[in-house]
Amino acid sequence: MIKKYIFGKPLLKTYAVIEEVKAGEKLPYFQITHDHKIRFTCPLEEKDLVFGLGENTRGINKRPGLYISYNSDNPHHRDNTPSLYASHNFFVLDGRRHFGAFFDTPSKIKFEIDRNNSGEIKVSTANQNLEVYIIEGDDSYDISRQFLKIIGQSFLPPLWAFGFGQSRWGYKDQKDFETVMEKHRENDLPLDWICMDIDYMDRFIDFTINKQRFPDMQGFVDKTRKRGIHLVPIIDAGVKIEPGDPTYDEGVKNGYFCTNKDGKFFKAAVWPGMTHFPDFFRPEVRQWFGQRYKVLTDLGFEGFWNDMNEPSIFYSEYNKLRSLWHLSLNFYFPHSQDKAVDNDKKHDYHCFFNEVNGQKVKHHLVHNLYGGYMTMAASEELQKLLDRRFLLFSRSSYIGAHRYGGIWTGDNESLWEHLKLNICQMPGLNMCGFLYSGADTGGFGGKCDRELLLRWLAFSAFTPLMRNHAEKGSRRQECYSFGDTADFKSILDFRYHLIPYLYSEFMKAALNHDLLFKPLSFVFKDDERVRTIEDQLIVGDSIMVTPVIEKGATGRKVYLPQPMTEVRYDGKEFRCQKVEKGEREIKVALNEIVFYILKDKCLPIGKAARNTSELDLKDVYLLGDGKTYQQYLDDGYSRNVCPEKIRTINNK
Ligand code: MIG
Numbered sequence: 001m002i003k004k005y006i007f008g009k010p011l012l013k014t015y016a017v018i019e020e021v022k023a024g025e026k027l028p029y030f031q032i033t034h035d036h037k038i039r040f041t042c043p044l045e046e047k048d049l050v051f052g053l054g055e056n057t058r059g060i061n062k063r064p065g066l067y068i069s070y071n072s073d074n075p076h077h078r079d080n081t082p083s084l085y086a087s088h089n090f091f092v093l094d095g096r097r098h099f100g101a102f103f104d105t106p107s108k109i110k111f112e113i114d115r116n117n118s119g120e121i122k123v124s125t126a127n128q129n130l131e132v133y134i135i136e137g138d139d140s141y142d143i144s145r146q147f148l149k150i151i152g153q154s155f156l157p158p159l160w161a162f163g164f165g166q167s168r169w170g171y172k173d174q175k176d177f178e179t180v181m182e183k184h185r186e187n188d189l190p191l192d193w194i195c196m197d198i199d200y201m202d203r204f205i206d207f208t209i210n211k212q213r214f215p216d217m218q219g220f221v222d223k224t225r226k227r228g229i230h231l232v233p234i235i236d237a238g239v240k241i242e243p244g245d246p247t248y249d250e251g252v253k254n255g256y257f258c259t260n261k262d263g264k265f266f267k268a269a270v271w272p273g274m275t276h277f278p279d280f281f282r283p284e285v286r287q288w289f290g291q292r293y294k295v296l297t298d299l300g301f302e303g304f305w306n307d308m309n310e311p312s313i314f315y316s317e318y319n320k321l322r323s324l325w326h327l328s329l330n331f332y333f334p335h336s337q338d339k340a341v342d343n344d345k346k347h348d349y350h351c352f353f354n355e356v357n358g359q360k361v362k363h364h365l366v367h368n369l370y371g372g373y374m375t376m377a378a379s380e381e382l383q384k385l386l387d388r389r390f391l392l393f394s395r396s397s398y399i400g401a402h403r404y405g406g407i408w409t410g411d412n413e414s415l416w417e418h419l420k421l422n423i424c425q426m427p428g429l430n431m432c433g434f435l436y437s438g439a440d441t442g443g444f445g446g447k448c449d450r451e452l453l454l455r456w457l458a459f460s461a462f463t464p465l466m467r468n469h470a471e472k473g474s475r476r477q478e479c480y481s482f483g484d485t486a487d488f489k490s491i492l493d494f495r496y497h498l499i500p501y502l503y504s505e506f507m508k509a510a511l512n513h514d515l516l517f518k519p520l521s522f523v524f525k526d527d528e529r530v531r532t533i534e535d536q537l538i539v540g541d542s543i544m545v546t547p548v549i550e551k552g553a554t555g556r557k558v559y560l561p562q563p564m565t566e567v568r569y570d571g572k573e574f575r576c577q578k579v580e581k582g583e584r585e586i587k588v589a590l591n592e593i594v595f596y597i598l599k600d601k602c603l604p605i606g607k608a609a610r611n612t613s614e615l616d617l618k619d620v621y622l623l624g625d626g627k628t629y630q631q632y633l634d635d636g637y638s639r640n641v642c643p644e645k646i647r648t649i650n651n652k
Contacts, residue, residue: 054088
């Protein structure tokens with residue numbers, strides 16, 4: 001059962017909830033106090049866990065911790081960093097009582113969960129106008145699914161988006177992209193898509209192509225498609241101030257950009273130099289900006305990633321010094337963000353305006369919706385420009401944006417700690433609707449080594465978005481950059497064997513308002529022990545994954561809440577054995593993947609392929625002791641999806 005409670009007079013209806021929800025009278029579970037902020041407090045019992053909060057840091061269990069929803073570009077985050085690229089304000093309290101709570105506000109909001117042993121959840125925001133949804137149900141899993149239902153169906157990417165994606169900031173011309181393709185082919189490493197980062201553009205101007213570097217982009221896109229590979233260009237939020245450029249000219253002529261306190265277009269520096277930000281809050285601006293993608297769809301592109309849309313700002317017309325100070329503070333004290341975010345009163349986000357229902361509103365009040373609105377702009381117009389499903393993923397988001405695109409988890413680093421974070425983020429992201437997601441595999445910043453990349457790929461092999469991405473100037477981390485590629489081939493081949501299952505489970509989850517990634521306790525409700533397990537996850541209906549996440553480890557300890565089938569893949573074959581319930585010590589070599597099939601379940605395994613265009617989703621065999629598998633099947637690109645496209649495969 002879901003009820004909503006309205007406080008004050010919210011500025012706007014966010015795009016998060018799309019189903020009608022009845023209003024309740026008195027908010028249960030929380031005590032409310034008002035001063036200059038509104039605070040909601042809820043006592044915690046000793047054994048209560050808190051799940052959710054989407055992309056946020058720390059574990060699957062968010063207790064204890066401080067989380068501040070205020071979309072921030074923060075490549076140096078650590079475990080105690082309160083704000084990342086997204087705002088996902090939904091959590092479930094899991095204990096003797098169960099309830100879910102969604103704090104629907106476009107403004108900054110703080111979640112203190114048993115912070116400093118307070119023994120309570122405290123949610124506070126200076127914007128006292130908001131809606132709170134309370135969801136009651138049988139258990140955390142049920143509550144999460146009820147929430148997924150009211151926020152609407154997740155974005156559905158095409159099948160090729162489940163293939164392996166290679167990316168690196170710094171690939172600059174056609175030759176660089178050809179090298180990636182050739183290296184993959186030479187080494188027999190599968191590949192479905194390559195990201196084009198900002199260097200494909202003319203001086204970082206959105207919807208332009210650098211003609212020197214790509215003399216015939218249309219021909220190149222075409223040729224690449226014939227090899228079964230998609231090129232996926234990036235689009236940044238900031239539009240360069242560049243008279244003569246159509247995006248700039250049209251934006252200025254029609255007054256489509258965010259304004260400053262004098263009513264002029266707000267100026268902020270990002271990659272292209274000084275830019276204006278499209279005011280995505282206005283429907284006509286979204287439609288206009290979304291239609292600008294036509295420049296690229298006309299060249300044959302069918303996939304995009306939207307970046308810098310928090311929006312990220314290097315410095316602005318108001319804050320040159322402060323921003324430089326802020327940047328250097330981040331550089332020298334990467335752990336000090338806690339303060340930096342809290343002291344942002346003079347920040348750029350207080351210096352420009354969005355137009356909300358005809359009224360100028362200070363950006364900081366609606367900040368967390370901006371990136372998601374950019375995703376909506378692109379998605380709604382790409383629907384019109386293309387006749388098939390497209391790939392779209394964004395860096396910044398708010399709940400609701402999951403209906404329009406996927407997200408990646410933003411800039412991370414080549415750290416074992418960030419691999420662990422990636423694992424913990426997945427269930428939370430799924431609880432907030434973001435099914436098509438994944439991290440920069442191998443780490444964006446820092447020095448990735450062979451071992452970390454292999455272990456990370458072995459986990460990413462289960463995430464819908466599987467992309468190796470790295471920062472300009474960092475050590476090369478393509479799968480062919482570490483000498484012998486056989487181990488990498490084994491992991492990437494595994495991914496392609498898994499795609500029939502992954503795609504089918506993804507589509508079923510999206511169409512039935514379900515999660516793909518679940519904490520063990522969502523499935524094994526009566527097993528006390530699984531409640532604190534954070535390095536094993538349930539993926540789909542049939543399997544449990546147990547990634548290796550320690551440096552130098554030759555294997556790991558796993559816990560089985562029931563007897564299962566252990567599956568081991570080493571690049572040659574799948575080997576299965578029945579294993580007992582309880583603890584197990586397993587060896588996992590660098591080229592191997594070990595996972596478990598739940599009791600009475602099975603999964604389809606497909607053939608290896610160089611890319612998804614070679615895959616036949618029907619050509620599968622089953623592993624596990626389940627009697628049947630319900631496979632979702634379609635052509636991988638049509639829009640007319642429906643939950644009935646299921647075939648039953650019998651297990652012999
Ligand atoms: O300030 O486009 O998160 O994936 O490679 C950095 C360059 C801008 C940030 C993105 C990252 C991308 C990079 N971008």
